[in-house]
Amino acid sequence: MESKTVIDIENISKIYEMGTQQVFALRDVSLKIGENEYVALMGPSGSGKSTLMNILGCLDTPTDGKYLFKDENVKEMTDNDLAEIRNREIGFVFQTFNLLPRANAVKNVELPLVYSGMSPSKREELAEQTLINVGLGDRMDHKPNELSGGQRQRVAIARALVTNPAIILADEPTGNLDTKTGDEIMILFNKLWQNGNTIILVTHEEEVAMHAKRIIRMRDGLIESDTENPHFKVK
Amino acid sequence: MKILFEIFENLKMSFESIIASPLRSFLASLGVMVGISIVILMGWLLDGLDNSFQKTFEIIGADMIYVDKWDWTGGKSWKLLRNRKNLTLEQALKLKENHTSAERVIPNFNQWGGTVQFEKETIEGISVVGAPSENQHTPAGDLIEGRYYTEFEDNQAEQVLVIGYNVYKALFPNGKAVGEIVKMNNRKYEIIGVVRKRGTFMFDFIDNQVFIPINNFIKVYGNKSRSVNIGVKAGSKEKLDEVRTETIGLMRTIRNVKPEAENDFSINETKVFEESIAKIRSIIWLAGIGLTMLSFVVGIIGIMNIMFVSVTERTKEIGIRKSMGAKKRSIWSQFLFESSALTFGGALISIVVCSGLIYVARIAVIKFFPDISEVVEYFPPYLSLQLVIIASSVSIVLGIFAGLIPAIRASNLDPVNALRAD
Numbered sequence A: 001m002e003s004k005t006v007i008d009i010e011n012i013s014k015i016y017e018m019g020t021q022q023v024f025a026l027r028d029v030s031l032k033i034g035e036n037e038y039v040a041l042m043g044p045s046g047s048g049k050s051t052l053m054n055i056l057g058c059l060d061t062p063t064d065g066k067y068l069f070k071d072e073n074v075k076e077m078t079d080n081d082l083a084e085i086r087n088r089e090i091g092f093v094f095q096t097f098n099l100l101p102r103a104n105a106v107k108n109v110e111l112p113l114v115y116s117g118m119s120p121s122k123r124e125e126l127a128e129q130t131l132i133n134v135g136l137g138d139r140m141d142h143k144p145n146e147l148s149g150g151q152r153q154r155v156a157i158a159r160a161l162v163t164n165p166a167i168i169l170a171d172e173p174t175g176n177l178d179t180k181t182g183d184e185i186m187i188l189f190n191k192l193w194q195n196g197n198t199i200i201l202v203t204h205e206e207e208v209a210m211h212a213k214r215i216i217r218m219r220d221g222l223i224e225s226d227t228e229n230p231h232f233k234v235k
Numbered sequence B: 001m002k003i004l005f006e007i008f009e010n011l012k013m014s015f016e017s018i019i020a021s022p023l024r025s026f027l028a029s030l031g032v033m034v035g036i037s038i039v040i041l042m043g044w045l046l047d048g049l050d051n052s053f054q055k056t057f058e059i060i061g062a063d064m065i066y067v068d069k070w071d072w073t074g075g076k077s078w079k080l081l082r083n084r085k086n087l088t089l090e091q092a093l094k095l096k097e098n099h100t101s102a103e104r105v106i107p108n109f110n111q112w113g114g115t116v117q118f119e120k121e122t123i124e125g126i127s128v129v130g131a132p133s134e135n136q137h138t139p140a141g142d143l144i145e146g147r148y149y150t151e152f153e154d155n156q157a158e159q160v161l162v163i164g165y166n167v168y169k170a171l172f173p174n175g176k177a178v179g180e181i182v183k184m185n186n187r188k189y190e191i192i193g194v195v196r197k198r199g200t201f202m203f204d205f206i207d208n209q210v211f212i213p214i215n216n217f218i219k220v221y222g223n224k225s226r227s228v229n230i231g232v233k234a235g236s237k238e239k240l241d242e243v244r245t246e247t248i249g250l251m252r253t254i255r256n257v258k259p260e261a262e263n264d265f266s267i268n269e270t271k272v273f274e275e276s277i278a279k280i281r282s283i284i285w286l287a288g289i290g291l292t293m294l295s296f297v298v299g300i301i302g303i304m305n306i307m308f309v310s311v312t313e314r315t316k317e318i319g320i321r322k323s324m325g326a327k328k329r330s331i332w333s334q335f336l337f338e339s340s341a342l343t344f345g346g347a348l349i350s351i352v353v354c355s356g357l358i359y360v361a362r363i364a365v366i367k368f369f370p371d372i373s374e375v376v377e378y379f380p381p382y383l384s385l386q387l388v389i390i391a392s393s394v395s396i397v398l399g400i401f402a403g404l405i406p407a408i409r410a411s412n413l414d415p416v417n418a419l420r421a422d
Helices: A049-056 A079-089 A105-115 A120-133 A149-161 A179-194 B002-020 B022-028 B030-060 B078-082 B089-098 B133-137 B151-155 B165-171 B204-208 B214-221 B237-254 B270-313 B315-323 B328-368 B370-378 B385-411 B415-420
Strands: A005-018 A021-034 A038-042 A064-069 A090-093 A167-171 A198-203 A214-219 A222-228 B064-068 B104-118 B121-131 B143-146 B160-163 B181-184 B187-195 B209-213 B229-233 B266-269
Touching: A005 A049, A021 A049, A021 A198, A021 A222, A038 A049, A038 A179, A049 A167, A049 A198, A079 A090, A079 A105, A079 B315, A079 B328, A090 A149, A105 A120, A105 A149, A105 B002, A105 B315, A120 A149, A149 A167, A149 A179, A167 A179, A179 A198, B002 B022, B002 B328, B022 B030, B022 B270, B022 B328, B030 B270, B030 B328, B030 B370, B030 B385, B064 B237, B089 B104, B089 B229, B089 B237, B104 B133, B104 B165, B104 B214, B121 B133, B121 B165, B121 B204, B121 B214, B133 B151, B151 B214, B160 B165, B165 B187, B165 B204, B187 B209, B204 B209, B209 B214, B237 B266, B266 B270, B270 B315, B270 B328, B270 B385, B315 B328, B315 B415, B328 B370, B328 B385
Parallel strands: A038 A198, A038 A214, A090 A167, A167 A198, B121 B209, B160 B187
Antiparallel strands: A005 A021, A005 A064, A214 A222, B064 B229, B064 B266, B104 B121, B104 B181, B104 B229, B143 B187, B160 B209, B181 B187
């Protein structure tokens, strides 16, 4: 069964200018990710996985190569077009949560909806529903500093989900959590995948990557291997 | 609709950000507050001055010109004026006889430095004006008590007196002056009328005038070696030009001025004051604008500085917002809203503070300077709507100015780098 392609990159390179030196963060990387895949992007630091994630997330553009996101050419997009893709199609989950400290859980989850121009009442309704879905129905009015790490990450996940994006990009989502809480978050991702979401997990930890269905290993700006995870379990 | 939601969101965010650190916001907008306050107070001061000048025109009569040996403008040398031949009563009467466009021609004599005495009270520095009964049709004929003398009384050179408001206040603090006998320059006069207060703080002397029949004046003070002052009433401001032209022509004929020679008399009118008022206005403006500009520059730097700090502090937040799909426009408008809200808030504080200052100033003047307390009438007790609108819009423009560079810097931040910031 071939699912619909969401991400299609071909021969992507990213070069950083460091003084007079050119540093290749990515070299000729090609990759396809289809709808409702659960992919782990794995590699040690400096392997180019973060650069790749930023490009996949439309936070950054490649120096060379082709990137089609849902058949649209990202390389030719303006800053505004990229912002719209990030807003509509991509849900970010960060290692450090990146919540707005002064806003409560609902307001944080509402944030992407603000930029899609939804009315305040609809925004609130949707944000509250999403918070209930990630198990935070009783923490809506809490500010980030009143929540535990796991709860904060759930808020961040709710924020990523609320626009119903094409992919969820999670960058070391368990990196700042203890093992037990981290496992709970990974179970949540598994559920999201079962609900039909496409998930890309970026991590340097083998154990975390083992939660994904497909594992892409990177090294020195190249894809080293791209395999199905034999140990994958539906939870 | 989308844009409305975004504007609303920006307003909310800027408000939240300002009240999150109220002291910092207050200090940052202090410079702007000072500048706005100067604008407000200057505008208020000019309003008051305009009002009192307006009042002054009414005293002198906006529809009157005065033919005189002396000149109000001060543009001519004193020597030249002194050497002019006196204007005589005969010339004035000829002018009156031949004038076709003027409503009235009213000659009058002046004697400075008089004294009026009633029982134990004395007032000095009085200007005695000898004028025909027709003078009651000029602004000096507006009485609060009694009546003007009649033509008959004038012809009889009666010892009757119409007193100015300062004289009335000084000699009759308890009111009721009409019918009393006073001694003026050691002659007894019966008071028959009191003129309404006309002077402002600028033309206070005008209420030191007293009026007696011109024939009495001639009898008592004589008209030899005295120049008459001729008031010519046009009847309306529109007729002034016509009346002025005819007056000059007639006076030149009456005084035998050669065709090529300059007038040997002056035409005095309120226009002269309008010109000097324009000068005073522009001096106040220039001084005010200088101060205002200075404080605005300081104010803009203050706001700009705090906005740069704000952008730096919130680099991570900007990164988060961008990764959630905020466009450049959303980011810069957020910071512009914030800087404008700072200056607009400053303007609101300035408006409140200045209103308080005005209120206190008016009370203080009445309490500590009762002599000039009537000044207060000309200075409004509240700020005009126009001033409030000017102050508010200027403040928003300043905010946009101050926030522009920081806002653009914020919107141009690279999302990847911004997210990495602490």
